[in-house]
Amino acid sequence: MQKVTLKLIANMLGISVATVSKALKNYPDINKDTKTKVVNLAKSLNYKPNSFAQSLRNQESKVIGIIIPEIVHYFFSNIINGVITAAEKKDYLVIVLKSDDSYKHEIELLDLLVSKSIDGILLSLSGNTIRFDHLKKIIEEGTPLVLYDRITRSVNCSKVLINDVKAAFNATEYLIKTGCKKIGHIGGILKPQTTIDRLKGYRNALEKYNIAYDKSLVYVSRDLSYQDGYDLASEIISDHPDLDGVFVVTDLLASGVLARFKELKIDVPNKVSVMGFSNWFLSQITSPKLSTINQPGFEMGEKAFMLLYKEILKKKEGIKYEPEIIELPTHIIARGSTKT
Amino acid sequence: MQKVTLKLIANMLGISVATVSKALKNYPDINKDTKTKVVNLAKSLNYKPNSFAQSLRNQESKVIGIIIPEIVHYFFSNIINGVITAAEKKDYLVIVLKSDDSYKHEIELLDLLVSKSIDGILLSLSGNTIRFDHLKKIIEEGTPLVLYDRITRSVNCSKVLINDVKAAFNATEYLIKTGCKKIGHIGGILKPQTTIDRLKGYRNALEKYNIAYDKSLVYVSRDLSYQDGYDLASEIISDHPDLDGVFVVTDLLASGVLARFKELKIDVPNKVSVMGFSNWFLSQITSPKLSTINQPGFEMGEKAFMLLYKEILKKKEGIKYEPEIIELPTHIIARGSTKT
DNA sequence: TTGAAAGCGCTAACAG
DNA sequence: CTGTTAGCGCTTTCAA
Numbered sequence: 188m189q190k191v192t193l194k195l196i197a198n199m200l201g202i203s204v205a206t207v208s209k210a211l212k213n214y215p216d217i218n219k220d221t222k223t224k225v226v227n228l229a230k231s232l233n234y235k236p237n238s239f240a241q242s243l244r245n246q247e248s249k250v251i252g253i254i255i256p257e258i259v260h261y262f263f264s265n266i267i268n269g270v271i272t273a274a275e276k277k278d279y280l281v282i283v284l285k286s287d288d289s290y291k292h293e294i295e296l297l298d299l300l301v302s303k304s305i306d307g308i309l310l311s312l313s314g315n316t317i318r319f320d321h322l323k324k325i326i327e328e329g330t331p332l333v334l335y336d337r338i339t340r341s342v343n344c345s346k347v348l349i350n351d352v353k354a355a356f357n358a359t360e361y362l363i364k365t366g367c368k369k370i371g372h373i374g375g376i377l378k379p380q381t382t383i384d385r386l387k388g389y390r391n392a393l394e395k396y397n398i399a400y401d402k403s404l405v406y407v408s409r410d411l412s413y414q415d416g417y418d419l420a421s422e423i424i425s426d427h428p429d430l431d432g433v434f435v436v437t438d439l440l441a442s443g444v445l446a447r448f449k450e451l452k453i454d455v456p457n458k459v460s461v462m463g464f465s466n467w468f469l470s471q472i473t474s475p476k477l478s479t480i481n482q483p484g485f486e487m488g489e490k491a492f493m494l495l496y497k498e499i500l501k502k503k504e505g506i507k508y509e510p511e512i513i514e515l516p517t518h519i520i521a522r523g524s525t526k527t
Numbered sequence: 528m529q530k531v532t533l534k535l536i537a538n539m540l541g542i543s544v545a546t547v548s549k550a551l552k553n554y555p556d557i558n559k560d561t562k563t564k565v566v567n568l569a570k571s572l573n574y575k576p577n578s579f580a581q582s583l584r585n586q587e588s589k590v591i592g593i594i595i596p597e598i599v600h601y602f603f604s605n606i607i608n609g610v611i612t613a614a615e616k617k618d619y620l621v622i623v624l625k626s627d628d629s630y631k632h633e634i635e636l637l638d639l640l641v642s643k644s645i646d647g648i649l650l651s652l653s654g655n656t657i658r659f660d661h662l663k664k665i666i667e668e669g670t671p672l673v674l675y676d677r678i679t680r681s682v683n684c685s686k687v688l689i690n691d692v693k694a695a696f697n698a699t700e701y702l703i704k705t706g707c708k709k710i711g712h713i714g715g716i717l718k719p720q721t722t723i724d725r726l727k728g729y730r731n732a733l734e735k736y737n738i739a740y741d742k743s744l745v746y747v748s749r750d751l752s753y754q755d756g757y758d759l760a761s762e763i764i765s766d767h768p769d770l771d772g773v774f775v776v777t778d779l780l781a782s783g784v785l786a787r788f789k790e791l792k793i794d795v796p797n798k799v800s801v802m803g804f805s806n807w808f809l810s811q812i813t814s815p816k817l818s819t820i821n822q823p824g825f826e827m828g829e830k831a832f833m834l835l836y837k838e839i840l841k842k843k844e845g846i847k848y849e850p851e852i853i854e855l856p857t858h859i860i861a862r863g864s865t866k867t
Numbered sequence: 868t869t870g871a872a873a874g875c876g877c878t879a880a881c882a883g
Numbered sequence: 884c885t886g887t888t889a890g891c892g893c894t895t896t897c898a899a
Binding site: 193205239245 | 876878
């Protein structure tokens with residue numbers, strides 16, 4: 188099948204390639220007749236510009252890349268969904284890559300994306316990224332980069348995030364205000380900043396209400412899995428039989444806690460209240476339903492893309508771009524796993 | 528920042544662009560010394576070939592596209608995960624697009640992908656796609672296309688699927704064998720073939736065990752949502768108080784059914800057994816845990832990519848490719864929502 | 868063993 | 884209003 192190029196059209200019409208190109212691009216200095224002729228022929232031949240040639244010429248691909256720690260993950264898929272939705276509106280395509288929470292892999296993927304000359308990159312740090320030279324390099328080389336969710340303060344670029352300290356503070360405060368006195372915390376080792384911030388919020392709340400911080404009430408989950416929540420629930424309750432509340436760093440983990448408590452016939456919320464974090468879908472179907480903090484994934488994806496898009500435009504126009512940081516609001520969703 | 532091209536390297540070394548290109552590509556007819564010099568300089572300058580120029584020359588992009596009905600969806604994200612994982616091993620990047628179950632949108636996206644000259648397309652039909660000319664056109668135009676999960680028999684291309692009839696038959700048979708006599712079915716209106724096939728499997732099983740098919744026992748969900756399952760559960764049990772089993776077309780829907788039955792104090796599985804389909808993660812955390820059919824999403828994604836990859840290679844070599852169809856096995860996962 | 872030249876398809880400055 | 888020309892960066896044939 189003969190492929191349709193500007194040249195072909197030009198030859199058929201006996202005019203030059205340049206004229207055809209201009210006619211198709213609505214240049215003002217083209218005869219109306221010529222233009223109609225070209226446009227019609229192009230349409231009837233089903234002409235599609237060769238995007239490689241265009242990209243080569245224009246130095247832009249209309250493709251961005253997103254690197255995400257995990258794909259099968261309620262919160263992260265919401266982010267992807269937000270990004271794809273926003274990107275589509277601006278005629279951008281999205282290449283999705285997963286870091287599997289590996290620092291090394293993250294470096295490789297970033298490199299891969301840069302070598303493909305995508306127009307920009309959206310990144311949520313792997314749970315094991317501790318140095319940031321690879322990010323700085325990318326920014327220096329001129330590829331727009333926006334961090335979302337798992338960010339770092341050490342790199343100067345646009346970011347979309349929630350205030351984990353504040354959100355965790357609110358979660359813990361809610362437990363206190365609904366009558367809990369001995370509140371545990373199950374955190375994670377991954378996601379450095381996030382985890383640290385949520386623990387901090389938990390501590391801040393205790394402090395504000397004059398509850399002494401007890402290190403033995405803080406547990407650490409290896410992998411934030413359902414199973415791990417299940418196991419840690421046994422531990423925490425046998426270590427602290429008088430526990431009456433627990434703030435869990437993520438809903439999946441919290442649902443494991445809930446399941447184990449149920450088996451142990453521990454009354455939730457009357458004996459122990461459980462507060463999750465993220466508002467995953469599954470928090471609506473546990474029994475009792477899980478109280479949690481809403482973490483707006485879709486919106487985070489949308490905003491992250493918009494920041495990146497703005498930066499791409501500025502870059503094209505040769506204007507310096509000042510990084511922006513967007514903090515998305517969170518709020519408590521009270522359900523059956525906490526007292527009223 | 529000066530960008531590193533073959534030309535730059537050639538100038539620095541006082542040799543020609545062609546020689547540099549060949550040296551970097553391990554051509555046999557290059558002087559060893561020249562080669563080392565080139566390779567070293569390229570490395571020290573951190574040379575990255577311009578992928579647009581390469582694509583333009585070589586007519587290949589090493590990028591494929593996948594169109595999926597929904598992003599935030601346990602089964603589908605597993606598929607995406609499988610595709611991305613397999614693609615990465617072969618140095619392919621994956622553009623992810625969602626059709627939102629819209630036929631019109633599906634056509635547009637396909638068009639978009641083709642115009643970007645990606646190397647191949649993976650597609651799961653939207654729930655509203657009833658004509659297939661757009662697919663045939665793509666195949667004719669020479670873009671490799673592989674259908675997965677929601678396929679159609681009307682298009683001659685490679686496919687990866689499960690046998691929905693058989694799987695639904697097994698599911699229903701399992702209910703019968705564990706003592707259910709009056710078995711309902713909750714199906715969907717979307718996913719034409721899948722839905723139809725699962726209903727068929729249900730009917731086949733009834734027939735085999737001489738249970739009369741009763742149309743009034745078959746319910747249709749609009750959107751396969753949790754809420755819809757919840758609502759339909761009320762309906763089915765009030766219409767048929769003596770119901771003792773129900774085969775539900777998807778786990779999410781089934782979990783809604785389970786929740787409603789629990790509220791109504793209907794003993795699952797002793798009064799009514801519930802069988803889901805897909806083995807979503809959430810089926811492990813309902814109470815009781817949901818018995819279901821395992822649908823291997825990750826593997827489906829992997830296989831779909833491999834078929835596409837084979838086809839892309841064949842196309843490059845100019846060899847005709849015969850479509851292949853891979854049927855993935857499914858099996859019953861018996862949990863607490865069915866009798867033993 | 869090397870390099871000149873052509874060309875992938877498109878765009879844009881400039882001349883006519 | 885139209886066409887010529889140059890060039891984006893790379894690959895490959897063919898001649899030297």
